[in-house]
Every structure is written in structure tokens, then in C-alpha cells.
Amino acid sequence: MAVLDVRLYGDPVLRRRAAPVREVTPEIEAWLDDMVETMHTEVGIGLAAIQVGIELRMLVVDEGHGTGRAYLNPVIVEQGGEQVGEEGCLSLPGIFADVRRPEWIVVEAMDRTGVPFRRRASGFLARVLQHEIDHLDGILFIDRLDKVTRDRLKRKIRREGFPAEPAVTGVRL
Ligand code: ZN
Numbered sequence: 712m713a714v715l716d717v718r719l720y721g722d723p724v725l726r727r728r729a730a731p732v733r734e735v736t737p738e739i740e741a742w743l744d745d746m747v748e749t750m751h752t753e754v755g756i757g758l759a760a761i762q763v764g765i766e767l768r769m770l771v772v773d774e775g776h777g778t779g780r781a782y783l784n785p786v787i788v789e790q791g792g793e794q795v796g797e798e799g800c801l802s803l804p805g806i807f808a809d810v811r812r813p814e815w816i817v818v819e820a821m822d823r824t825g826v827p828f829r830r831r832a833s834g835f836l837a838r839v840l841q842h843e844i845d846h847l848d849g850i851l852f853i854d855r856l857d858k859v860t861r862d863r864l865k866r867k868i869r870r871e872g873f874p875a876e877p878a879v880t881g882v883r884l
Contacts, residue, residue, distance in 0.1 A: 712748045715763035720803045720868065726849040729761050729768045732783045735825040739767070743823050746771045747779030755801045757839045757884045759846035762802050770843040774836065785820035785844050788829075796838055798852045799881040805874040806864055807881040810855050812841050842884040852884075 718724055732739060742765055750758040750771055759770040771779045792814025799807045815833035818840055822828055832840055842852055853861050 712744045714752045715745050715749045717749065717753060717758075717762055717801045718764055719873065720800075720851065722802075724761060724764050724766065725802055725846070725851065727761065727766055728849055729759075729766045729847045731768050732821070735783070735821075735823065739769070740823065742767075743769065743771060743779075743781045747781075750779060750801075751777065753801050753883070755883045757843045758801065759843045761846050761849075768847045770847070772836070772839055772843065781823040782818065782820040782840070782843075783823070783825070785818050785840070785847075787816045787841070787844060788819050789817040791815055792833075794834065794838065796835070797881055798838065798842055799883045800842070800852055801883050803851065803853065803868075803873070804883075806853070806868065808853065808856055808860060808864065810838075810842075810852050812838055812855070816840060818844075839884055 746758050746760060746763060749763060750773060757770060757772045760767050769781060769783045771781050774780050790813040793811065794814040795809050795811045797807050798810045816837045817829065817831045819829050853864055
């Protein structure tokens with residue numbers, strides 16, 4: 712296993728739409744292992760493949776106790792309610808903001824062996840999954856903010872860049 716380089720905001724790969732996984736190959740299994748290791752090393756709770764430069768629709772989420780569940784070709788098929796909570800992103804170190812999202816979702820995906828599954832998530836896990844699925848379409852959490860807040864954060868990043876060693880205090884996805 713290996714820790715992969717997490718791409719930072721400004722890298723064009725983060726704005727691309729990832730391609731569907733056609734088949735689970737040994738290479739993809741190895742990437743998923745590396746993504747889980749990278750997520751834990753970077754103290755994140757979720758990681759989309761595109762964040763490490765792999766342009767495939769897959770992500771890993773820590774669902775507790777140091778796990779790393781893989782979601783391949785995830786699609787949100789139902790959603791409802793509303794929640795507001797703070798998010799950060801491994802690709803935007805040191806940047807945190809409150810994001811409004813649906814409270815619950817139902818996701819259909821394949822697991823790391825290619826077997827389809829369906830999962831209902833609410834609250835924090837629903838937030839993590841929505842954040843990661845957004846990455847697969849080139850969407851970052853700052854895109855979900857109101858324009859004033861978004862522009863303020865973009866100016867701050869342009870002016871100051873990212874902190875060299877951001878404090879790991881918030882939720883990084
Ligand atoms: Zn993120």
C-alpha cells in the first residue's frame with residue numbers, strides 16, 4: 712500500500728467529471744487500498760479517487776473504527792430533508808464552512824468486489840457521501856456556499872494560499 716498525493720484546489724483534475732468503473736481490476740483494488748491508507752494518513756473521513764488524480768467514479772469513507780468502505784459508481788437515488796453542518800476538504804486544507812445539504816439520502820453503488828448494494832444514510836454520513844459524490848462531478852464544497860461566502864474564501868486562498876501545516880480540527884472530506 713502507498714500514500715498518494717492529494718491534489719489541491721487549483722489543480723484542474725478536481726474540476727473534471729470522473730468516468731464510471733467498468734470492471735474491478737487488480738489495479739483498481741490496489742488503488743482502493745491506497746486511497747484508504749491515504750485517507751487515514753491525512754486524517755480524512757472520506758476521499759474521492761479524483762482527489763488523488765484517479766479519474767474514476769469511486770470513493771472511500773471511514774464509517775467508524777478506522778474502516779474504509781468503498782463505493783464504486785455511487786448514485787444518489789433518493790434524498791430528503793435538510794441539514795447544515797461544517798465541512799472541510801483534504802483538497803482545501805485549512806478551509807472550513809457550513810454547507811446546507813439534504814438530511815438523508817439513499818445511495819446505490821458497487822462494493823469493492825463489484826457487488827451492487829444500496830445504503831440509506833442520514834446526518835453526518837449522508838453529508839460525507841454527498842461531499843465525496845460531488846467530487847466525482849468536479850464539484851467542491853465551496854461551490855455549495857452562498858456567493859458572498861464563496862468569494863470571500865476564494866479571495867483568502869488567493870491572498871494567503873493554504874496553511875503549510877493546517878491544524879486538524881475540523882472535518883476533512
Ligand atoms: Zn473533499
